[in-house]
Amino acid sequence: MTFADVAHSSGIAIGVRTQSDNRQAVVVKGVPSYGYAYSVFIIVFVSIPMAPSLLTLDVLFAALALYTFYRFWGNRNRPSANVPPGPSGLPFVGNVLDMPTSYEHLTFAKWSERWGNIISVTLFGQRFVLLNDPDDATALLDKRGTNYSDRPPFTMSAELVGWKDSTTFMSYTEQFKKSRRYFSHAMGSKNTVKRHHGLIELENRKFLRRLLETPEDVHEHIRKMAGAIILMITHGYTVKEEGTDSFVSIADKVLDEFAQATTPGAFLVDALPILRYIPSWFPGARFQRLAAEWRKNLTYMVETPFELVRKQVQEGTAIPSVISGVLEDENLTSEQEYLIKWTATTMYAGGADTTVSAIYSFFLAMTLHPEWQRKAQKELDEVVGVDRLPTLSDRENLPYVEALMKEVLRFNPVANLGVPHCTREDDTYAGYYIPKGTVVIANLWAYLHNSDIYPDPLNFNPDRFLGSNPQRDPRDFTFGYGRRICPGLHLADASVFLSCALTLSAFDISKAVENGITIEPSGEYTSGTISHPKDFKCSIRPRTPRVASLISMELGQK
Numbered sequence: 001m002t003f004a005d006v007a008h009s010s011g012i013a014i015g016v017r018t019q020s021d022n023r024q025a026v027v028v029k030g031v032p033s034y035g036y037a038y039s040v041f042i043i044v045f046v047s048i049p050m051a052p053s054l055l056t057l058d059v060l061f062a063a064l065a066l067y068t069f070y071r072f073w074g075n076r077n078r079p080s081a082n083v084p085p086g087p088s089g090l091p092f093v094g095n096v097l098d099m100p101t102s103y104e105h106l107t108f109a110k111w112s113e114r115w116g117n118i119i120s121v122t123l124f125g126q127r128f129v130l131l132n133d134p135d136d137a138t139a140l141l142d143k144r145g146t147n148y149s150d151r152p153p154f155t156m157s158a159e160l161v162g163w164k165d166s167t168t169f170m171s172y173t174e175q176f177k178k179s180r181r182y183f184s185h186a187m188g189s190k191n192t193v194k195r196h197h198g199l200i201e202l203e204n205r206k207f208l209r210r211l212l213e214t215p216e217d218v219h220e221h222i223r224k225m226a227g228a229i230i231l232m233i234t235h236g237y238t239v240k241e242e243g244t245d246s247f248v249s250i251a252d253k254v255l256d257e258f259a260q261a262t263t264p265g266a267f268l269v270d271a272l273p274i275l276r277y278i279p280s281w282f283p284g285a286r287f288q289r290l291a292a293e294w295r296k297n298l299t300y301m302v303e304t305p306f307e308l309v310r311k312q313v314q315e316g317t318a319i320p321s322v323i324s325g326v327l328e329d330e331n332l333t334s335e336q337e338y339l340i341k342w343t344a345t346t347m348y349a350g351g352a353d354t355t356v357s358a359i360y361s362f363f364l365a366m367t368l369h370p371e372w373q374r375k376a377q378k379e380l381d382e383v384v385g386v387d388r389l390p391t392l393s394d395r396e397n398l399p400y401v402e403a404l405m406k407e408v409l410r411f412n413p414v415a416n417l418g419v420p421h422c423t424r425e426d427d428t429y430a431g432y433y434i435p436k437g438t439v440v441i442a443n444l445w446a447y448l449h450n451s452d453i454y455p456d457p458l459n460f461n462p463d464r465f466l467g468s469n470p471q472r473d474p475r476d477f478t479f480g481y482g483r484r485i486c487p488g489l490h491l492a493d494a495s496v497f498l499s500c501a502l503t504l505s506a507f508d509i510s511k512a513v514e515n516g517i518t519i520e521p522s523g524e525y526t527s528g529t530i531s532h533p534k535d536f537k538c539s540i541r542p543r544t545p546r547v548a549s550l551i552s553m554e555l556g557q558k
């Protein structure tokens, strides 16, 4: 979820990006009259291929006007003099014209040069506070967690598609706390995750075998591995080794639809939540039809594997998993059943794409920086030797691989802006007034590229974490804050580390060469909620002829 997602879902139009061509609404800077609200609205609409009729526009504009009026009326008594500084914005629409539509973290970081580290913007009356310094994030999101642990509403994805019952979108309620308890039992600490070490090692070795067979499909192999680890933990489900696994493919489809539903600016209903009441037959209400279809797929993904586990539990054939553990309780209430079903789905949704991004980033970094790869391989050869592959119990003896993994997590944060928090009560901080209902964004990218904490931050350099004066552990930032901190962090940490160690011990990664020409990866990343390296080509070759037999031998032993 990016800033723009939240902006939109909170009733803000920043500009509409169509699904088909990524065309973005042109927002004209510096329009000096009060007619700009209408201008922006018209511009937004003409960028939609299925532009609705004029009548529809009138209806929608009236809705916008009403909504804006409602927000201003609600905010009219709030003191605004002391809110944190930020771009001045315009009456009614606020900072619509200032907002970036992609790579928001970069623009927000730059704003600090002018506005300081605590910045405030408004969009149609909704206030946002951007935190560009990690100390402020700790002071507010950690230390004042009771107030700063809500989530803003997300109309398209949460309300219409139906993700609202997932842990990530829940408000800070008792239900939420119960859901987080299920996470704690399954993966809440390093020790808990130790229970899954065998599984992580097995799936990583299967990953190596797939890499050996079809290295060009590296991205797909990472996906399969990440999905297989989580599905075994949540549902006791073994992913099919050959061909397509029906559950993984529906889960991937649903996650892809989730990504579309949360694409910044993709759906006007996020800008104008009131539109959710428009019937699906109404001109321009394609979002309702899409939401209905996506909801159907999501329901299938939530229900079908759950029912499978229920049947296995009844028959006594279930493999121990998060769900089976709960279903075996004879006093289970329907409320608990509903919660565990959604919590397990959240584990998959939260864990699959994020871990994939981190491991794919590692492959990109190794393609671009062979010198660091050699250093890590030297350490692996010295510590583990060449007669076996590394395991998680080697971890404490592999400080260089550890440093390399930290640098991968720092260099490109998986979620640049984390997931937005929201305040429940009015607050004051550093002399500023932060009203109830403010959306608070921690700019994780800015923390991980702060040159006071990480000198020369744009340089990929694992050495920064070694020696007598190591720089700060990026895991302090990259997993977010307070009561909403990533509950999968220990699982992710173990999975990503082992993928780095095993891959480097078995393979050499280098730039691909086609027809004698070396292909340079662009090194670019996608914008959006979860940032992935843009697809790139690389060469992945076994380091020695023994690698294949080593992998088969170890897989045979598992």
Ligand code: HEM
Binding pocket: 167, 168, 169, 230, 346, 347, 348, 350, 351, 352, 354, 355, 358, 414, 415, 418, 419, 420, 421, 478, 479, 480, 481, 482, 483, 484, 485, 486, 487, 488, 489, 491, 492, 493, 496
């Ligand atoms: C490298 C991998 C990962 C990274 C960098 C990452 C990062 C994050 C971040 C930044 C947040 C937002 C925290 C906040 O609101 O302050 C988050 C939330 C979350 N993550 Fe992760 N994550 C990763 C892997 C995982 C895994 C493996 C799982 C589950 C198995 C998971 C499940 C979740 C869930 C459920 C939330 C929402 C928590 C809530 O709303 O209370 N993540 N993650």
